[in-house]
Amino acid sequence: MLQKIIILFYYVKTKYFHNFTDRASLEKWQKSKIKKFIAKVVGKSPFYKNYFKNLQxxxxxxxxxxxxxxxxxxxxxxxxxxxxxxxSLEVAIKAEEDRDFTPKLGKYSVGLSSGTSGIRGVFLVSPLEQAKWCGTILAKMLPGSIFGKQKIAFFLRANNNLYESVKSSRIKFRFFDLKQDLKSNLNELDKFQPDILIAPPNMLNIISDAQEKHDIQISPAKIVSVADVLYEDIKNKLENIFQQKIHQVYQATEGFIACTCKHGNLHLNEDALSVRKKYLDEDSGRFIPIITDFNRTTQPIINYELNDILVEEPMKCPCGSPFTVIKKIEGRCDDILYYEDKEGKRHIVFPDFIIRTILKYIPKAEDFLFTQTDVDNAVLSLPYMDECGELLKALKEVIPINITVETLQRSSDLSLKQKRVSRKFNP
Ligand SMILES: [Zn+2]
Structure with missing residues (x-):
């Protein structure tokens, strides 16, 4: 019962009391929030106690x-x-192997991040943090009121106590395991008839194909893409088939980082975390977020550099929110490509340049992979082999290295992230 009251409290607080209208008052509020947060957690974490010794x-x-x-x-x-x-690892790994997502460590829920950057992250969430998260996400993402009846379909690689906490008598929540048989998942989805559909973009793409072929007939009021990068071409296709905006939640192990407003624009959740922007180049607005999450006290996230490249949108959103608008989530920093010029000078190439070039020549490719294997070589994997001389010429203008072409062979495991650009060596 207490859990439900806290959820409701954070729901109301986020929905009705976090209506910042200008940047200056938001930043002032964040400053005092950071101060209070640090005073509260630093003494309890031996790591931060040491870290802050010289930073006072x-x-x-x-x-x-x-x-x-x-x-x-x-x-x-x-x-x-x-x-x-x-x-923590024992509990999390066992839960994933058994596909049983209820075990906890004491009162704490334990989760694993997918480890695309080579290191698997383990995260701990207390019941209080879980309730705060739940209230915040419901306030930001439910199309109607928390008191209305709604059915939520959620496709994920692993369920988690965190997600289960969204359940209530009015909110029916159905978890679809991405590792289960695809056909039966689609059948079940069709029977369930969700009001809100939440899934990674590759799964949304499959659902949209099934809908287009009339294999299923669903009419969700809201569609939310999660857990992987939603590329522009896939987003456009989904919006076309479902005739509505595709929303996004950008949730990392480290926090609930951004979500879309009613206009479909992605805003940083600057009422739950403060974000410093480490800019990667001068004028494109690309940056790496460095976050401090005000709601995480079990595993405090303070001045924490994420591994993602975001692109800032300088235009103000018509929704009026002063929270930074993100034009796109471009991918992992680990997937920035490199080449050396004749003088041996290193240049970087952002994944988006590669993706845009490929889509210019094969606009309906949907799935492809450009992998840089070392500083002089890359492999372009395409869904079908075609005459691609012009494309290779264009790609070599973006990244002047050797490029070999092969047929794309993706694993049928839908729970894996679907990168389009990848770097397989350390520069
Ligand atoms: Zn907005």
């Missing part, structure tokens, strides 16, 4: 950032609940 006099923007590697290496000292990495 500096403003937050000058603190060194931490990242997943540092967090995982210091896991036992990092969290404020005295939980050991060894025990």
């Amino acid at each position: 006099t500096l403003p937050p923007e000058e603190w060194p950032s931490i990242d997943k590697k540092i967090m995982m290496e210091n896991f036992d000292d990092f969290n404020t609940a005295g939980i050991k990495l060894k025990n």
